[in-house]
Amino acid sequence: MRKRPEAPSIRFTRRELLRHAGVAALAVGGLPALLDACSSSNSGGSTGPTGGPSAGGTPDISGTTLDFYSWQGYDLPVKPIKEWLTSNDVSLKASYIATHDDITAKFTTGGGRGNYNLSTYEAGWAPLYIQLGIPEELDLSRVPNFQKAYDIFKTGEAAKWFNVDGKQYAFPFTWGIQGINYQSDVIDAPASYRDLLKPEFKDKFGITDDPVSTVVIGAHVLGIFKADSLYTPDQIAQIMDFWKQMKANARLIMPSYGNMGDLLASGEIVAGTPGWAAVNSFAADKGDDAVKHTVPEEGSATFCDAYMIPAEAQNADTAYAFIDEVFTPEAQAAEAAYLVQAAVVPDALPLMDEATRALYPYDDIESLLTTSAPLEAIPAQTPSGFANYQDWVKAWEGVKAA
Amino acid sequence: MLLLAGPALLVIGGALLIPLLLLLLQSFVVSLGYGQLRYSFTLANYSSALSDPVYRTIAVRTFAMAAATASVCLILGYPAAFFITFRLKRARNLALFLVVASLFTSYLVRLYAWYTIFGQKGVINTALKAVGLIDSPVSFLLFSKWAVLIAFVNVFLPFTILILASSMQSIPDDLLENGRDLGASAFQSFTKVVLPLTTPGLVSAFAYIFVLTSGDYITPALLGGKQGTTLATIITDQFVAFGNQPGGAAISFLMMVVFVTVYVAVAQSQRYKGR
Numbered sequence: 001m002r003k004r005p006e007a008p009s010i011r012f013t014r015r016e017l018l019r020h021a022g023v024a025a026l027a028v029g030g031l032p033a034l035l036d037a038c039s040s041s042n043s044g045g046s047t048g049p050t051g052g053p054s055a056g057g058t059p060d061i062s063g064t065t066l067d068f069y070s071w072q073g074y075d076l077p078v079k080p081i082k083e084w085l086t087s088n089d090v091s092l093k094a095s096y097i098a099t100h101d102d103i104t105a106k107f108t109t110g111g112g113r114g115n116y117n118l119s120t121y122e123a124g125w126a127p128l129y130i131q132l133g134i135p136e137e138l139d140l141s142r143v144p145n146f147q148k149a150y151d152i153f154k155t156g157e158a159a160k161w162f163n164v165d166g167k168q169y170a171f172p173f174t175w176g177i178q179g180i181n182y183q184s185d186v187i188d189a190p191a192s193y194r195d196l197l198k199p200e201f202k203d204k205f206g207i208t209d210d211p212v213s214t215v216v217i218g219a220h221v222l223g224i225f226k227a228d229s230l231y232t233p234d235q236i237a238q239i240m241d242f243w244k245q246m247k248a249n250a251r252l253i254m255p256s257y258g259n260m261g262d263l264l265a266s267g268e269i270v271a272g273t274p275g276w277a278a279v280n281s282f283a284a285d286k287g288d289d290a291v292k293h294t295v296p297e298e299g300s301a302t303f304c305d306a307y308m309i310p311a312e313a314q315n316a317d318t319a320y321a322f323i324d325e326v327f328t329p330e331a332q333a334a335e336a337a338y339l340v341q342a343a344v345v346p347d348a349l350p351l352m353d354e355a356t357r358a359l360y361p362y363d364d365i366e367s368l369l370t371t372s373a374p375l376e377a378i379p380a381q382t383p384s385g386f387a388n389y390q391d392w393v394k395a396w397e398g399v400k401a402a
Numbered sequence: 403m404l405l406l407a408g409p410a411l412l413v414i415g416g417a418l419l420i421p422l423l424l425l426l427l428q429s430f431v432v433s434l435g436y437g438q439l440r441y442s443f444t445l446a447n448y449s450s451a452l453s454d455p456v457y458r459t460i461a462v463r464t465f466a467m468a469a470a471t472a473s474v475c476l477i478l479g480y481p482a483a484f485f486i487t488f489r490l491k492r493a494r495n496l497a498l499f500l501v502v503a504s505l506f507t508s509y510l511v512r513l514y515a516w517y518t519i520f521g522q523k524g525v526i527n528t529a530l531k532a533v534g535l536i537d538s539p540v541s542f543l544l545f546s547k548w549a550v551l552i553a554f555v556n557v558f559l560p561f562t563i564l565i566l567a568s569s570m571q572s573i574p575d576d577l578l579e580n581g582r583d584l585g586a587s588a589f590q591s592f593t594k595v596v597l598p599l600t601t602p603g604l605v606s607a608f609a610y611i612f613v614l615t616s617g618d619y620i621t622p623a624l625l626g627g628k629q630g631t632t633l634a635t636i637i638t639d640q641f642v643a644f645g646n647q648p649g650g651a652a653i654s655f656l657m658m659v660v661f662v663t664v665y666v667a668v669a670q671s672q673r674y675k676g677r
Contacts, residue, residue, distance in 0.1 A: 105642050108436060109645065250628065251545060252626075255630055266523065390643070397636065
């Protein structure tokens, strides 16, 4: 997930505050940042899988700490994981992010190396992160439960973001799709993103402040979507022109998905895009069960998050054991319900309640993630003539300023 | 004496001057993106920040809102502070406590409260509908620059009153009494004594509110609708999304230059008026 929402949204805004505190600290702590930058530029990936198990089999992890740095919720405060932490005498120390960029900053200039043994990355960030040496190469045999996952995450189309050149850098544990959230008791599901340009939607919908999903959805709408995300500056300009039209008809740009849930529940808007199935849950928490999520005919943005063990991590054994536990059907079912995101282990489906299971098209997972909503790259560095991620963000800033 | 001042100097030096210097130095370094730097001198971070039309648009929007907020806070806060200081002799402390008490509520809760006031199902729309002035809720109240201005004033007015009241309380009673003894009217006492002596307070309050408002990004994001992006958001993007510390440092420093310029300009204009 690139800009993970949170429920309730106030929790998110507090984290936004923390994010800015972090930014201020980054600005204030210039010298350490400069020094870190020097060192990070010279660091690369490891030469082999990290943290080989102690001789004699299963390593003893009791009394160790899981130092976690990622989205709030991805530390999985659900019953099976809590029980696992207790029974293994593992302490969890979590620090949370507000945007995916926080992970990049933390493990390049932010002094994160060596201080965390568990983090995550979204599929599209893989090329940049591997280039920057952020994730360690992992030992597939240390996570036997991962074999329970759908094939598409192990060897199929979705696996290529985590297993690169035969090296496993991360284990995908959750995914989701981002189309349009709407008030089902007020409007019918929009069949197309362009429906929101109609006069009847004037000042009645919101646009989420998410530069990646907006580019991906815009590309789908214009029929130029490419999984490698190599768009020319002209194509990015066309995509942003589409969003400028959308903005002209929209009521607001929403700072977070949690905020979208609030606004849908309070009746301020009847639809929001880029959406997320979890927004249904956020609105339901506010007493509105009518908020639904739909994938319009053009397609959707898709995300898939994976656990990684950052380079120079301490207690890698603990991280491996935690990751393995996450792929048990019980943990996957609990995770899907808690995060309102999709599971990657089919055996988890019978353990889910009907509402959780119905949120994502598990029956169609292969075709969805292969053709209609494949995962897409974050173009951190691109060949000459193509727009990179910074160009995307910059172009999106232009839409917001317009 | 130096020993006593040591801790304060250490804090000012360590937490303000050294970071400021580092910020300045960082702004002249070449960014390779995603936290990678090349240590060679460049002015490109400044030139790109100044020449970017998007940044200029957002800067104008940010500083205009900050100036409007600071001005409205002074216009509303000055009479309130005057009343509390000179008219509420006995209840002055209680009144100041009530001003401070308004700050006890969480900043975010206060922002969200505007949803329940300006929203489609909010207090104003409900009232207008009840008296038959509207058939359907009006939507322009929320998610507009006016909503942001009102929320900012609501948040920062107590600070303004406290600064101005403090400034007014430092005026010796003797001066006002002497003025009256010499035949000055209430208006003359105000213009010849109170206003000149509270000018530093006015300047401080304006600068304080201007700086805080310029750096705020949550209020515009939550209430600003389609115009919620501020310079703080841009700086965040530079540092976090781009990993471009030099670019973020350059914009931060340019903001600081604006702050200092505004402060000096306001201070000078007040000094000129006082002559």
